[in-house]
Each structure stands twice: as C-alpha cells, then as structure tokens.
Amino acid sequence: MNQTKIKRDPEGTRRRILLAAAEEFANGGLFGARVDQIARRAETNERMLYYYFGSKEQLFTAVLEHAFGALNEAERALDLGGLAPVEAITRLAHFVWDYYRDHPDLLRLVNNENLHEARYMQKSTRIHEMISPIIATLGSILARGEAAGLFRNNVDPLRLYVTLSGMGYYIVSNRYTLNATLGRDFSTSAERGEIIQLNTEMLLAFLMRK
Template structure:
C-alpha cells in the first residue's frame, strides 16, 4: 500500500518523513532517534527514507535546514518598514521570542546540535541562506533608525541579533531548570510579560544615541 502512494506523491512522502524525523530528533536527539520509527510514523519504509536523504545523518541535517528556513520565513514576513524604528525593533524581538515559545522542538534541535558542536550544521550551505534575510531585515531597520537619529550608527547588526535572540532563547531553553533553581515559571503569562518588557527596554536603551557632550569614557566601567 505504501509504495504506490509514494510514487504518486513523492513530495508528500518527503514531507511526512521530515515531520516524523523532526519529532524523533527533537525528542531523542540524533543518536537516540530510530530510523524504523521515523519510517513507521511517516507511513513509508526505510528504503524510501534512504532514497530521499541518503542516511540518518543526512535526514538530520535536512530537518535542521527545514526548521531554520521556516524560522527565517516567519521573521522576514514581518512588515517593519511602516513602523517607527523603535517599534520595529520591539515587533521583531517579540516575534522571535514568541516563535521560540511556540516551537520548543526547534530549541531542542538546536540544543542537541550544540552537543555535537555544530558539526552537522556546518555541512549545510543552506543555513547561511536562511539566516541572511533576517539579518538584512534587522540591518535595514537599524540603518533607518540611525538615519532618523533614533539609533546609534555604530551598532553591529549580527551582534545585536545574537543578543536579541539569546534573550528569548535562554528563557525558553532553560524554563525547567529556571523554575527548579529560582522558583519562577517563565511559561506563565505574568512572568513572560514582565521580563519581556524589561528586555525590550534594555535593547532600545542600547540603541539610543549618546546624549550631546557625552564621551566614550562615560560608558566605561572603572
């Protein structure tokens, strides 16, 4: 029953394999995920899995590529051009942080790949293609803010993006250990609202230009 349907719907089969693999890899990691379980969940067989992805590792890389590409599509779909620069940064930050909270499987995959020291991501040229549009979107927003005088002109877009993303990533990725360690549940709406407002204010404060007459030493610790 499986093979005739596979021949009629190759893209559907590939999509089902990716979805089943995403569930396996995000739950059990690369080493713990089982190829036979992926094939069963995808309603296909192991032969078709190897036909499309060559190996378990190849399937793992494809899952990472798909997850990063979906994240990038979500962010670049934002219409920031019509917003004031500070409002655009706030919108982008909230979008990224909300995406993390809504997609814990994505963070599980990232955490797992960090255990492998990123060596599987390094195999993929598609990852740079996925993140570049997001950085370009942020870079354009920062440039617009600098042009209006709302933002400093010396902000590195990539460093700022990493900082922005890290704020949301840490709270979601470490939500269980934070609850156990400090007793605050950052999955609760009230906790999310409070920390989000603080984080946005920190980001905007960093972007604001120095007041007239201020020198670089004014911002240095002794």
C-alpha cells in the same frame, strides 16, 4: 499504508518522514532518535526513509535545513519598513522572542547540533545559502533610528541580533531547569509577559540616545 499510494505521492511521503524525524530528533537528538520509530510515525518503512534521505545523518541535516528554512521564510515575511524606528525595533525583537516560544523544537535541534559542534550544519550547502534577512532588516532600522537622532551610533546589527536572540532563547531552552532551580515557571503567559516587557525596556535603554 498502501505502498502503491506511497509511490504515487513521493513528496507527501518525503514530507511525512521529515516531520516525523523533526519530532524524533528534537526529543532524542541525533543518536537518541530511532529510524524505525521515525518510519512508523511517517506511516512508511525504513527502506523508504533511506531511499529519500540516504542515511540517518543526512536526514538529520535535512531536518535542520527545513527548520532554518521555515525561520528564514518567517523573517522574510516581516514588513517593518513603514514603521517608526522604535516601533520597528520593538516588533522585530518581539518577533524573535515569539518565534522561539512557538517553535521550541528548533531550539532543541540547535542545542543538539551544538553538541556536535555544528558538524551537520557545516555540511549543508542550503543552510550556508540562507542569509538571514533579519540582519539586513535590523541594520536598516538601526540606520533610520540613528539618522533620526533616536538611536546611538555604530550599533553592529549582527551583534545586536545575537543579543536579542539570546534574550529570547534562554528562557525557552532552559525553562524546565529554571523552574527546577528557581521555582518559577517562565513559560506561563504572565511570566512571559513580564520578561518580554523587561527585555524590551533593556533593549530600548541601550539603543536610545540619552
């Protein structure tokens, strides 16, 4: 690509590097991803990569920030205030599970960062500032359901969110090993539909007053 054009479009170049790096890091992790391959995918050179991001590690942190920023934006777009508590909690859960299905690269990045004991996330001021709006949304739904006599009392929204997250995370993150060990592909639409129905029934069985 013409270097003059690159210099005239710094934001475009930066974005191409970020997107190329996200794919490389998701596939190979921090140590498996190659800077030259990232630059090639981004149609630029390694010098520009270091110019915009400083180092491979800083680029990895920027990719994490971008991935969590996209999740944060999607969470903020949720509008569940006008729904009855049972429908609202169901839609929120389905949002989480669908987001993981549609963004498997996020889970691969998270898996890789867990191998590093969240070293790079802890260095990020941006991620620290991204207070997940879905926790507050979940807390509001739980409070409305409890006030209406529908939900059990004193359900901690953060613990429930972690549980919901795990219910959707596992079958996406482990879909290949599940298929290899159990002989069933949980990524098919039919299997996924059955799992979502099961998870939804388990969620409501826990929340609903007897």
